[in-house]
Each structure stands twice: as structure tokens, then as C-alpha cells.
Amino acid sequence: MYQYDEYDRALVRERVAQFRDQIERRLSGELSEEEFLPLRLQNGLYMQKHAYMLRVAIPYGTLSARQLRTLARIARDYDRDYGHFTTRQNIQFNWIELEQVGDILERLAEVEMHAIQTSGNCVRNITTEAFAGVAADELLDPRPLAEILRQWSTVNPEFLYLPRKFKIALCAAQEDRAAVMMHDIGLYLYRDAAGELLLRVMVGGGLGRTPILSQQIREGLPWQHLLSYVEAVLRVYNRHGRRDNKYKARIKILVKALGIEAFAQEVEAEWQQIKDGPAELTAAEYRRVAAAFVAPVYASLDDADLDYGSALARDPGFARWVSRNVRPHRVAGYAAVVLSTKPGSSSPPGDVTSAQMHAIADLAEDCGFGEIRIAHEQNLVLPDVPKADLHGLYQRALSHGLGTANIGLLTDMIVCPGGDYCALANAK
Structure with missing residues (x-):
């Protein structure tokens, strides 16, 4: 995945310092809400029904395990222990205190993340598919x-x-x-x-x-x-x-x-x-x-793994999950896995707890190369999983509420947080 250069780092650090100053002037009353509005929108900060919402950019939906763990800690320390993944492959925190935003942006900058241009009348996060670089039917990595x-x-x-x-x-x-x-x-x-x-x-x-x-x-x-x-x-x-x-x-x-x-x-x-x-x-x-998008060093694997085939035969739940949530990979012996954020009425679509984020980061490192993708359907993707690891990954995903076999079905519905938060929404 892409690594920031000195220009990216300088831009993000300077923006954090700049917005800290703007927040302090808003809190002191030096800036009115009307004057503060365009400034906060440039930094991904919305005022919703109950609190501020901060939207964090995830360019073309690609995250490292380290970055996801940082998002998990932000959810735990500054929100209500969850984040909401969006159709633009970003993440939103819906219960943010204005006084805390500078510290949140500082934490994001430490792992090469920011909230620039995630709101306002500008060019938003550039997106592509969650299987970029690994899809079997891909012409080239976009x-x-x-x-x-x-x-x-x-x-x-x-x-x-x-x-x-x-x-x-x-x-x-x-x-x-x-x-x-x-x-x-x-x-x-x-x-x-x-x-x-x-x-x-x-x-x-x-x-x-x-x-x-x-x-x-x-x-x-x-x-x-x-x-x-x-x-x-x-x-x-x-x-x-x-x-x-x-x-x-x-x-x-x-x-x-x-x-x-x-x-x-x-x-x-x-x-x-x-x-x-x-x-x-x-x-x-x-x-x-x-050159920044270096492919992982894949092992030489047999595409017809015997343990994988045996698990398919003896575990019908696993076979059903593979048929819905596993996608072909361009490298023999590997697959891309979709982790569903939509287990049903127990959790709103797109919402992921801090514990689940830590679990996904662990899975990405244990069963892949430490990379996670956000799909526009609001699910998360592990792009490089050896087929021999799929059954164990499925069992771990189930234990964390991420193993629902519903990708592409009616229950894999795409939704925003809706009327619970947003004054523009007409449905919850």
C-alpha cells in the first residue's frame, strides 16, 4: 500500500496545527459557528443532531493493520466504542467532542491518516474496488x-x-x-x-x-x-x-x-x-x-488445498460462507475474503466495534499481509488469504460477529446512519 512521502507528512501535520488553532478560537468565542462552519468542513467535521461527527479518509479503501488499530483506539477513547464505515470507503465517528478533535487528528497523523476533504464542496475520497490488485479479472491495479x-x-x-x-x-x-x-x-x-x-x-x-x-x-x-x-x-x-x-x-x-x-x-x-x-x-x-504499491511475496501454493476441500465437505456453514463471502484471487492458492458488517438486527450495517477492529487487524496479520480493504458496500475485505487458512479464519470471524454469509444478498444492505444522527435523513 502507498506510504506517505515528506510532502504528505508536512501537509497533514500543518493542517492539524492549523485546525487546532481554529478550534481554540471557536471555543473561546473568537469565531462564530457561521465562521467556523467552512473551516470544520474542510477537516471532515460535521455538526449532527446530538454531537459532532468526524469522517476520516481511507484513500481507495486501503488500510494497514496498524491504522485499523488506531481507528479502534479512537472509537474506544473518543466515541462510543464503534465506528461506521461508509460507501466512500471512509469511517465516521458520530459522538465526538469538539475539544478532542485536535488530539484525534494528531493520532491519525501518526499513522499517515487524516480527515482532509471528507466533507465540503470539494473532490472527495477517490475510490476503487476493494479487490484492486488481487482480483482474478483485473486488467491492472487501478x-x-x-x-x-x-x-x-x-x-x-x-x-x-x-x-x-x-x-x-x-x-x-x-x-x-x-x-x-x-x-x-x-x-x-x-x-x-x-x-x-x-x-x-x-x-x-x-x-x-x-x-x-x-x-x-x-x-x-x-x-x-x-x-x-x-x-x-x-x-x-x-x-x-x-x-x-x-x-x-x-x-x-x-x-x-x-x-x-x-x-x-x-x-x-x-x-x-x-x-x-x-x-x-x-x-x-x-x-x-x-512503485509504492509493491505486491506481497506470495508463497507457492496448490490451488486445490486438501485441508480446505475437506473443510468444505464436512462443514456446510463454512461451504455456504465460501460461496457468498470468498472471491477468486489472481495468485494460485489464495483467496480474498469479505467480512460482513451486517449480522442482522443486532448491529446497524457498517458499524464495527473497537473489539471487532482489533480482531480484524489480527486476522489481517495472521492470515495475510496485514492489509485490509473497505468495500463500498460497507464490508471489510482481507485481500490475501491462503485457502488453507480459510476455515480457521471463518471460525474466528464468526466468534466476532463478522462471519455472516450474506454478501450480495438482501441482508447485505447499504445504509447511512440515517435519522438517528442526520437532520437530512428521512429514515432510520
């Missing part, structure tokens, strides 16, 4: 390009005050497991007959009170123009998106109002002015970022 987008969009001054929030997702597999068409910009990666990496660009998707699937705006875009084309789309949206009505401010409303052809013409004209500028990506820059 995370390096997602990371390039993250670096480009973080505190980019041109796009910090958009008409409304803006969400981008990438997919590089045959099956779209990133819900690309439900995003403001969706990017499909593929290769042409000559092996060149290209992008299919979709715009205007979104859910909310007006759910709309995105439409194709560009086919065959060379990957080197990823940033400049996304920038062109954002410029057109920034220029024409409505700011008089937040319910009609998303890009999906603009695309529908203009029509996809007219919108595409605006973007093309904008792109022609910037496409050969400094935003054009080079192979050297791609290699620099991709």
Missing part, C-alpha cells in the same frame, strides 16, 4: 492512478469551493465492483488492440433524492491525459453548476439540463486549452507512484 488523482485533488485551490461535493471512482476489472456509474466522474480502464492503456470517461452519476446513472462522455482517452481531462470536466462544472440551490447543484443536474452532447462539447473545448500542459502524466511519474 490504485496508482487513484493515488495520482488523490495527490492532484488534495487542497487543489481551484476545486475547493465547487457548487457541491464531487466524487470520482475508477474500475480496471471486467466486473464493475466500484459502482462507477453512480459517481460524478467514473473512469473505466482498458487496453486497445495495441496494448495501450485507455480510459472510458463517464459523467453525471449520483444517488440521493435524484438517482441518475452516469453517461459516457469520452472513449479512448490516453491515460496520460487523466488529470487534464478530469480538470476540464471540473472547470465546466465549476463554471456552470448551480449555487443557488444545493439540491440542484450536483453535476448530474447540470448534465441533465444541458444534455450530454452539449456538456461534452464544453468539456472538449476546455480540454483543448490545457491537455498539453503540466498536468499531462508521464511514464516516469506513473512508475514513481506505482
Whole structure:
């Protein structure tokens, strides 16, 4: 997984110090709530019905065991002993005291995490599928390009005050497991007959009170123009998106109002002015970022493990769980495992206790390479599990309330915290 460089660390540390000062001025009365509002939104802090909510960024849903344990300790020490994983592969803490936010952000910074641009009218967390880098049907790992987008969009001054929030997702597999068409910009990666990496660009998707699937705006875009084309789309949206009505401010409303052809013409004209500028990506820059995503050292395993086959035959519960919660891996003898956060009425979907987070971190280290993924369905994924370890992992997952065999079923429902917390929600 990606490791912060000195620029990332400096940015996060400076932001923590800056926001500490803003919090102190709010608590002393030097800043009014109206003045504090845009400042806290830039740092992922919402005021909900009962308390502040802090949303922490998990770029493209990838976590280390160390980071997950830090989130567990934050849940225990500052919240009500749980966190809520979201459809943008982030985590929310719903019972935060304002006085504690600086300390929380300091803890996050120690493990290369932050809450920057998890709220407000800006480019939000860049997402991709939870099986990136290990999926059997994957063309290439999309995370390096997602990371390039993250670096480009973080505190980019041109796009910090958009008409409304803006969400981008990438997919590089045959099956779209990133819900690309439900995003403001969706990017499909593929290769042409000559092996060149290209992008299919979709715009205007979104859910909310007006759910709309995105439409194709560009086919065959060379990957080197990823940033400049996304920038062109954002410029057109920034220029024409409505700011008089937040319910009609998303890009999906603009695309529908203009029509996809007219919108595409605006973007093309904008792109022609910037496409050969400094935003054009080079192979050297791609290699620099991709080098951070080093594949684990996999063992040479037999794909037909005898112990695994025996467990399937003698334990019908395990066999059912494998059929629902285990996914093929690109390396023989390994599998990707989905841990369900949805055991039923005993726990709201997406909510995970601090004890469960510690247990998942242990499983990631004992049965993998210490990495965890957050899926947009609000479940957690262990991406690299030897098949020989699956039965033992299943039993441990069951003991922690994480072994429900329901992935893709009706009970694997995607939900937000709802009316229990949010004044905008119309359902609990």
C-alpha cells in the first residue's frame, strides 16, 4: 500500500496545527459557528443532531493493520466504542467532542491518516474496488492512478469551493465492483488492440433524492491525459453548476439540463486549452507512484488445498460462507475474503466495534499481509488469504460477529446512519 512521502507528512501535520488553532478560537468565542462552519468542513467535521461527527479518509479503501488499530483506539477513547464505515470507503465517528478533535487528528497523523476533504464542496475520497490488485479479472491495479488523482485533488485551490461535493471512482476489472456509474466522474480502464492503456470517461452519476446513472462522455482517452481531462470536466462544472440551490447543484443536474452532447462539447473545448500542459502524466511519474504499491511475496501454493476441500465437505456453514463471502484471487492458492458488517438486527450495517477492529487487524496479520480493504458496500475485505487458512479464519470471524454469509444478498444492505444522527435523513 502507498506510504506517505515528506510532502504528505508536512501537509497533514500543518493542517492539524492549523485546525487546532481554529478550534481554540471557536471555543473561546473568537469565531462564530457561521465562521467556523467552512473551516470544520474542510477537516471532515460535521455538526449532527446530538454531537459532532468526524469522517476520516481511507484513500481507495486501503488500510494497514496498524491504522485499523488506531481507528479502534479512537472509537474506544473518543466515541462510543464503534465506528461506521461508509460507501466512500471512509469511517465516521458520530459522538465526538469538539475539544478532542485536535488530539484525534494528531493520532491519525501518526499513522499517515487524516480527515482532509471528507466533507465540503470539494473532490472527495477517490475510490476503487476493494479487490484492486488481487482480483482474478483485473486488467491492472487501478490504485496508482487513484493515488495520482488523490495527490492532484488534495487542497487543489481551484476545486475547493465547487457548487457541491464531487466524487470520482475508477474500475480496471471486467466486473464493475466500484459502482462507477453512480459517481460524478467514473473512469473505466482498458487496453486497445495495441496494448495501450485507455480510459472510458463517464459523467453525471449520483444517488440521493435524484438517482441518475452516469453517461459516457469520452472513449479512448490516453491515460496520460487523466488529470487534464478530469480538470476540464471540473472547470465546466465549476463554471456552470448551480449555487443557488444545493439540491440542484450536483453535476448530474447540470448534465441533465444541458444534455450530454452539449456538456461534452464544453468539456472538449476546455480540454483543448490545457491537455498539453503540466498536468499531462508521464511514464516516469506513473512508475514513481506505482512503485509504492509493491505486491506481497506470495508463497507457492496448490490451488486445490486438501485441508480446505475437506473443510468444505464436512462443514456446510463454512461451504455456504465460501460461496457468498470468498472471491477468486489472481495468485494460485489464495483467496480474498469479505467480512460482513451486517449480522442482522443486532448491529446497524457498517458499524464495527473497537473489539471487532482489533480482531480484524489480527486476522489481517495472521492470515495475510496485514492489509485490509473497505468495500463500498460497507464490508471489510482481507485481500490475501491462503485457502488453507480459510476455515480457521471463518471460525474466528464468526466468534466476532463478522462471519455472516450474506454478501450480495438482501441482508447485505447499504445504509447511512440515517435519522438517528442526520437532520437530512428521512429514515432510520
